[in-house]
Amino acid sequence: MMDTEVDRELLEKIADLVGKPVGAFNIRKDCGCDGRQSTEHIEITGKTDKAGIDIRVKPGTVGETCHIPVIITKPGIEEVVYNDFYIGENSNVDIVAGCGIHNCGNQTSRHDGVHTFYVGKNSHVHYTEKHYGEGDGKGGKIMNPQTIVYLEEGASIQMETSQIRGIDSTKRYTKIVCGKDAEAVITERLLTHGDQVAESDMEIVLDGENSRGRVISRSVAQDSSQQLFKPLVTGNAKCFGHVQCDSIIMGAAKIRSVPEIAANCTEAQLIHEAAIGKIAGDQLLKLQTLGLTEEDAEDFILKGFLA
Amino acid sequence: MLELQHINYAVHEPDGELGILKDISLAVDDHRLVVFTGPNGGGKTTLAKIVMGLVKPTTGRILWNGEDITGLGITERAKMGISYGFQQPPRFKGLTVRDLLTIAAGNGKLSKDRCCQYLTKVGLCANDYLDREVDASLSGGEVKRIEIATILARNAQLMIFDEPEAGIDLWSFTRLTETFEQIHRAGRATMIVISHQERIISLADEVVVIGDGSISHRGSADEILPEILADTTGACPVLTKGGAAL
Numbered sequence: 001m002m003d004t005e006v007d008r009e010l011l012e013k014i015a016d017l018v019g020k021p022v023g024a025f026n027i028r029k030d031c032g033c034d035g036r037q038s039t040e041h042i043e044i045t046g047k048t049d050k051a052g053i054d055i056r057v058k059p060g061t062v063g064e065t066c067h068i069p070v071i072i073t074k075p076g077i078e079e080v081v082y083n084d085f086y087i088g089e090n091s092n093v094d095i096v097a098g099c100g101i102h103n104c105g106n107q108t109s110r111h112d113g114v115h116t117f118y119v120g121k122n123s124h125v126h127y128t129e130k131h132y133g134e135g136d137g138k139g140g141k142i143m144n145p146q147t148i149v150y151l152e153e154g155a156s157i158q159m160e161t162s163q164i165r166g167i168d169s170t171k172r173y174t175k176i177v178c179g180k181d182a183e184a185v186i187t188e189r190l191l192t193h194g195d196q197v198a199e200s201d202m203e204i205v206l207d208g209e210n211s212r213g214r215v216i217s218r219s220v221a222q223d224s225s226q227q228l229f230k231p232l233v234t235g236n237a238k239c240f241g242h243v244q245c246d247s248i249i250m251g252a253a254k255i256r257s258v259p260e261i262a263a264n265c266t267e268a269q270l271i272h273e274a275a276i277g278k279i280a281g282d283q284l285l286k287l288q289t290l291g292l293t294e295e296d297a298e299d300f301i302l303k304g305f306l307a
Numbered sequence: 308m309l310e311l312q313h314i315n316y317a318v319h320e321p322d323g324e325l326g327i328l329k330d331i332s333l334a335v336d337d338h339r340l341v342v343f344t345g346p347n348g349g350g351k352t353t354l355a356k357i358v359m360g361l362v363k364p365t366t367g368r369i370l371w372n373g374e375d376i377t378g379l380g381i382t383e384r385a386k387m388g389i390s391y392g393f394q395q396p397p398r399f400k401g402l403t404v405r406d407l408l409t410i411a412a413g414n415g416k417l418s419k420d421r422c423c424q425y426l427t428k429v430g431l432c433a434n435d436y437l438d439r440e441v442d443a444s445l446s447g448g449e450v451k452r453i454e455i456a457t458i459l460a461r462n463a464q465l466m467i468f469d470e471p472e473a474g475i476d477l478w479s480f481t482r483l484t485e486t487f488e489q490i491h492r493a494g495r496a497t498m499i500v501i502s503h504q505e506r507i508i509s510l511a512d513e514v515v516v517i518g519d520g521s522i523s524h525r526g527s528a529d530e531i532l533p534e535i536l537a538d539t540t541g542a543c544p545v546l547t548k549g550g551a552a553l
């Protein structure tokens with residue numbers, strides 16, 4: 001586990017892991033299992049019919065963390081991995097996922113992670129997922145994550161995803177179905193550069209009475225990269241939904257943002273807002289008056305925006 | 308010492324060149340508090356921006372501590388000890404009050420206590436504001452006070468404030484004038500304050516009245532204030548033309 005410097009750097013980037021994780025974990029490296037540990041309350045088992053794992057959190061598990069990072073260090077690996085999470089009632093856990101690709105070759109490396117969460121009554125999940133690519137090979141670094149979440153009564157998920165940099169192509173799909181009194185908050189951060197392309201489809205379905213959904217999407221498109229966002233919140237009951245997309249566009253980049261809200265109930269209260277713009281000139285000037293160079297000011301604004 | 312020598316600034320309009328500043332020369336000695344005042348559109352903010360490097364003069368020279376800084380950029384001037392509080396500060400999605408104060412202080416890490424000191428001086432509580440983003444969730448007055456706090460954190464040799472009182476409440480305004488007084492009394496910095504407020508003007512060592520791109524009057528607050536007040540009580544010259552006011 002964590003055999004090489006590349007492994008260590010990738011794991012730190014995508015999962016803030018330094019050394020062996022505390023608690024339950026499963027580290028997937030180059031299509032294989034590079035380390036796994038279950039705990040008394042969180043059991044991780046490998047799937048037998050396809051690639052992936054099942055994570056079962058016992059009811060009442062509170063304050064535990066489960067790390068399930070994936071790293072690809074060899075060129076030419078293309079995989080679809082299925083991870084299913086069964087979160088028992090009245091739990092409160094942190095799940096740290098993420099994928100890092102180091103590709104120095106000319107063949108494409110691709111990881112498609114398909115995650116499905118079944119969150120039991122009154123449980124809370126904090127889910128973090130970071131994506132990062134590096135390596136000077138011509139081979140593409142591709143990630144197509146798919147996350148489906150079912151929230152039972154009173155359950156909630158706080159989902160924080162970020163594409164740090166270096167991913168040539170991504171097609172994200174996220175769907176969260178909220179039961180009665182359930183709450184979903186998705187915070188997405190995405191950076192593209194060069195001629196990268198990114199597409200993010202999201203849907204929060206507010207099925208239960210008093211359910212709440214919120215999408216906060218912030219992205220930066222640099223150089224000649226392209227981004228497409230399609231967040232949708234559907235209200236099928238008395239509920240509250242809010243979609244907020246903000247993008248900074250730079251260079252010759254292109255961004256399309258298509259937030260959508262759909263109400264199928266008179267008690268649904270839904271709001272959406274979207275903004276795309278370049279870094280404002282007065283923001284750069286202000287930071288320059290505080291002693292930063294124009295380049296440092298730009299970096300600082302972008303880091304803050306995507307933090 | 309700040310010296311402005313024959314500063315001219317003009318912009319090109321479809322029907323010719325429009326002079327915004329016309330041959331302004333001015334010297335401000337160290338540790339003085341100078342107030343720029345005068346009618347809107349008279350050129351006060353443009354002149355202050357020329358000192359910070361936010362606007363390049365068409366002709367003329369700017370000397371700071373004897374060095375010609377006319378050709379220097381904003382960052383270089385900031386590093387030489389010039390700071391500028393904007394009349395309408397920008398907002399930053401994702402940057403917190405702590406972030407801005409930390410950059411302003413320029414020392415990498417700023418303790419909560421230090422942040423608290425700066426924020427208290429502008430009437431804000433650190434516990435409520437330090438980790439808040441400087442975005443649209445803050446009111447104009449709050450953003451303005453945070454802006455002033457960044458100038459205090461900068462602790463520069465020359466502090467320029469463009470209408471610091473605009474948009475802030477009376478209680479915060481009182482704190483602000485006290486802060487200006489303290490800085491002035493301690494001889495810590497030279498201050499140029501663009502203001503129309505009698506209370507701020509009365510703190511000044513010198514008041515410079517700028518109108519129509521030129522300096523129309525200079526003098527102590529005692530000399531200038533009565534003239535300003537007399538001017539402001541006059542009726543509209545158009546309406547009073549040819550006899551009594553309508």
